Amino acid sequence: MSEQYEYFVKAAPPYTEDRPSSLWRRVGDDWEYLSLFDWTWHSVQETVSKRVPQAQVLFPVTVERAAQLESDRQVLVRYWALYVDEQDFREGESPTTVVRRRRSPERGLDESYRGSKGFWGPTQAIEESRDLRTSNPPYLVELTADDAEALLQELFGVTGVTEL
Structure with missing residues (x-):
């Protein structure tokens, strides 16, 4: 995990901040997501929609929480x-x-x-x-x-x- 990024979880119902559907990070206007298939970070430009989730379903998390989510794949x-x-x-x-x-x-x-x-x-x-x-x-x-x-x-x- 890197201090240069801001980290977010996506939690649109039925998902919650404790049990999110995905993990996101950004530096400036550049967004990345953690793939649940190869467990690496990818630019949002690699997605089909090329869009970041709406702000109301993104919740900021600490670097420590992001690291925990990245290492505990089952929570996602x-x-x-x-x-x-x-x-x-x-x-x-x-x-x-x-x-x-x-x-x-x-x-x-x-x-x-x-x-x-x-x-x-x-x-x-x-x-x-x-x-x-x-x-x-x-x-x-x-x-x-x-x-x-x-x-x-x-x-x-x-x-x-x-x-x-």
């Missing part, structure tokens, strides 16, 4: 237990897997853990769970990264698959 990722539907959840059925969302300024990525194949792959489950047009949407229960890791261990006998 959201996890959910995935159930076939809400009825399965209410009846105490086990979730089928874990899904996660990484919303990096260059793009977003929703993934589910493919236990039988042993890797994370793209999923529409998060969007489908929120789509009122879906007749039987999947049901999601938000988890911490540690809870996601424990659930994946329980479901598939794997460890370390939430590491980024």
Whole structure:
């Protein structure tokens, strides 16, 4: 981290300053963001939109807090237990897997853990769970990264698959 920069978190609902969606920094009028995919800083000019988030969703953070966010990658990722539907959840059925969302300024990525194949792959489950047009949407229960890791261990006998 560098004292020459001012640091900011983006926290538009449902994200908060404690659980932001992205980390930004600037020096003068030059803005950069921390990529949630390669974990390096990139100029805002590298994004598709080439725009900095609106001021009302950017919150200043200290250099120390920015360093903490940069080193703790999990705080910028959201996890959910995935159930076939809400009825399965209410009846105490086990979730089928874990899904996660990484919303990096260059793009977003929703993934589910493919236990039988042993890797994370793209999923529409998060969007489908929120789509009122879906007749039987999947049901999601938000988890911490540690809870996601424990659930994946329980479901598939794997460890370390939430590491980024």
